[in-house]
Amino acid sequence: MEAKTLRFIRRGELVSLGNVPPDRTLLDLLREDLGACGTKEGCGEGDCGACTVVLAEPEGDALRFRAINSCIRLAHSIDGMALWTVEDLAADDGALHPAQEAMVQCHGSQCGFCTPGFVMSLFGMYQNHVCRGKAVSRELAQAELSGNLCRCTGYRPILEAATQMAELPRVAVDEPGLLAQLRALVPGSGGATGSAYLAPTSLSELLSLRAAHPEAQLVAGCTDVGLWVTKLHRHYPQVLDVTRVAEMRRIEPWAPPGDASAAEAGLSIGASAPLTDAFAALVAQRPQLKNFAERFAGLPVRNSGTLGGNVANGSPIGDSMPLLIALGARVVLASVRGERALPLEDFYTGYRKSVLAADEVLARIEVPGPAPGEFLRAYKISKRYDDDISAVCLVVNLQLAEDRVVAARIGAGGVAATPARARQTEALLAGQPWSEEAAAAAAESLRAEFAPISDMRASAAYRREVLGNLVRRLWLESQGMSHINLESFRLEEVAA
Known part of the structure; x- marks a missing residue:
């Protein structure tokens, strides 16, 4: 099959690469083909953020900037976009970008391995907030840096760097000029039947290609398929990208x-x-x-x-x-x-x-949109609060009227071989008064409805116990108790 030419904008210049395999990751392309070794490989599975780069593509009359993990992103997926790595931020005279200078001034780098990834996430934040005239609060920085891990545990100065970027002299990307470049850079034909990397632009074209190539690996953001490439060492001679x-x-x-x-x-x-x-x-x-x-x-x-x-x-x-x-x-x-x-x-x-x-x-x-009287709560239980996989995920959606459950829908994850609906517990609740007794009965029903397994994240007994405990929490929250969850925790209040 024919390898499609990959083209993107970097440092204001067109980069055109031929013979790039369809399953080559962006990280491998950067480090091995382009020598851009500032982008690090940490986990190889999108968990640590050391490989973070920033992409931009047109969205209406503006550019949309996104920080992404290059380790599990396929190289061909950035065709027609603009790319920044940590090597691309400093000015020609060596002056640091505010994302870099703030890290220096706030002593945000410890061992330094994760620093390029943090800097790139800060750059994405800078473009999406500071350059749009918006402030970067500590809460915003904490949320948007949740995909970057520092193994030296030095998050405080990094968060301070995020909030101080706006205080430094402004450095702006020439967005109108870059937007014109990207619009002129029409992505290469992704629908050619003989192509190793198929990237159709319409649904009808996608469906025709899917019918003709049922063996091609479907990909979207590659946050799972990328793992199959990096961890399972699978190779895909033909890829069908739906994005x-x-x-x-x-x-x-x-x-x-x-x-x-x-x-x-x-x-x-x-x-x-x-x-x-x-x-x-x-x-x-x-x-x-x-x-x-x-x-x-x-x-x-x-x-x-x-x-x-x-x-x-x-x-x-x-x-x-x-x-x-x-x-x-x-x-x-x-x-x-x-x-x-x-x-x-x-x-x-x-x-x-x-x-x-x-x-x-x-x-x-x-x-469907919210129903009258909807009381919805979504719970994620994981070993690490941010950027972790659930041991148990439970979402309960009650439709309440005059303290009675008109209807209930409950979704659960981590408790069966598939994402599951708790139909028995829903039936138990439907039509009943919403009371502490009803919540206790639902908790026991939910524990009995599933037979989870024990694995590296949690034991079966723990998962069953948590299912019931979360229903108890749901009841308390329905009674106005908000201080019982981490979402309401404020470090400043505790320290005061």
Whole structure:
């Protein structure tokens, strides 16, 4: 198969590379092909942030900057974009960029191995906030640096550097000029049948290619497939990238079929929409999901990963599926034969297995809007608060009216071979008064409904106990108790 030429903008110049294998990672391309060794390989799985780089692409009349993990990002996926590594920030005369200078002034570098990744995340923050006239608070910095780990435990000076970048002389990217360059740089033809890296731009083109190449590896943000490359050493002679399909990047209002009263109350989220954008849309409708959304991996993973990829991958410890199940979401599958829709919980048939046919793709996820009296809570239990995989994920969505449960939907992760819906516990709650006794009965029901396994993250007994305890927490929060969770914890209040 023919290798597609990879083209992107770096340092204001066009970089054009031929014969790049379809499964080559961006990190390997940078370090081994371009000699850009400032970008480090730490974990090789998107967990530590040492490999962070920044990408920019047109979004309307402006540029969208995203910090991403280069270790699990396929090189061809940046075709037609602009790229910055840590070598690209200092001026020609050696003057440091504010992201770098702030780290120096605040003594933010310890052993130094993680420093390039932190600097690049700071650069992304600088472009998206400081250059847009917005302040960088400590809380914002902590949220957006959650994907960067410092093994010297020196986070305080790094967070101080983030908040002090705006106090330094302004350094601006020539965004209008770069935008013109990128618009002139039309990505190479991704739909050529003989290409090793297929990157269609329309849904019809994608479906035709999927029908013609059912053996090609589907990729979106590669936050899972990238692991198969780096950790399992798998090779893919042909890749079908869905992230450029315009229809699958859209997030639009949506109403359940036949429900005129809910006109445009919900969301239709394209499967290729980055997790950052998908969660932003969900949080706009349901602000109580903000903390849960920020704890879904680190920002660089959310910037690359897609909601559709997380759902289609079907990991039983993926956090988006319990949430979507509790929200009553359905998935729309598409092929050249047409479309079909089904509830998300019916999509999975076994461990990482689904009803998706060889010629189908997951096109979008449709999420109903909030119902009257909705009381929604999403809980993630993990060993590390930020940037960690769940031992248990539980999302409970109650529809309450006059202290009675009109309906309940409960999604759970980490407790079965697939993301699961707790139908027995839902049935127990439906129609009952919402009381401490009902919550206790639901806790016991939930513990009995699943048979989780013991693994490196938690024992089966721990998982069962946590399931019930989270229902107890749900009850307390429904009674107005907010100080019982870490979301309400403020270090300044404790120190005062």
